[in-house]
Amino acid sequence: MDYLFAIDNKIIIQRDEMAFIHSAGDAATSWNIPGQAGASSVFLLIDGAQYPGIWRILQYRFRRLPWVSLADADCASESGPVLLHATSDQTMTLAWFLEHTKGLHCLSWIESSLGLTAMRDHLRSLARITAEDGVSYDMRFYDTRILPAWYQMLDAHQEVHALGPINSWTYLDRDSLPCTLFGHSQAHAPAGQTLQLSATQERSLLEATLPDIVLEYLEQNGNADLAAMPPAQRYAFIADQVKKASSQYGIVSIQEIALFCSLALGIGCNFDKLLPVAQVLQKFTGAAARSAGGYAALQNA
The missing domain is CATH 1.10.3280 (Siro heme synthase C-terminal domain-like)
Structure with a gap:
């Protein structure tokens, strides 16, 4: 059974004023943010475990939309997370997925200048973490109830590593309001490394x-x-x-x-x-x- 994370819907995640809540009407256009120069792509990150219909949708409705699985090649499954590259009609594509994932916690969207392969590799590296006792885990940040807790847990160095090549990362909170985590808009992803968690x-x-x-x-x-x-x-x-x-x-x-x-x-x-x-x-x-x-x-x- 997949257990999920959420925080009280009255809490707004903040780190150095890099996260804020939009009005609901901004959801499908929230990447058009002043000051985020250099952004060229929007990626949709979808948790396949919560939205198993994504595979049929990609095969038939959005068959020309570039996408990759974040699961490793040797353990890919239809319950794994999927990364879509919305290269054109970004607003319409996002609006369609927002409508059809309503009530779920499976969709977030990322603005970045990285290409699809580079973004996949970066997110894959973030998904593997090691605890202080040496045990390795997969971090389910692609579930939007886990995403804000994962972000809040990062120390300053880890936050720069994780959000370095990301301009903005937006998700819907428990009240279905879009919340944005602002990154650092770096042109290249950092070298892949496993994040180490302290006991705290x-x-x-x-x-x-x-x-x-x-x-x-x-x-x-x-x-x-x-x-x-x-x-x-x-x-x-x-x-x-x-x-x-x-x-x-x-x-x-x-x-x-x-x-x-x-x-x-x-x-x-x-x-x-x-x-x-x-x-x-x-x-x-x-x-x-x-x-x-x-x-x-x-x-x-």
């Missing part, structure tokens, strides 16, 4: 992914109380309960946190104050810090 970076990313991990777990297991809740309210509710379960009671298991959230959905957000429940929850208090296993914003390579 890894912990920050993994903690940020937990609400969506639990939310998707509950959705895929058909939680009726969650289904009855308006979609716009689900993430905030689950995020609050996840924080309470993990920080207040030290619950570490995904399944147990999901059970905690299920009880909150069925009984009420303060169900943990009921005496019988409070007595059971005491056994979790003071538990060890959450381990890194089981989070798939990072996937084992």
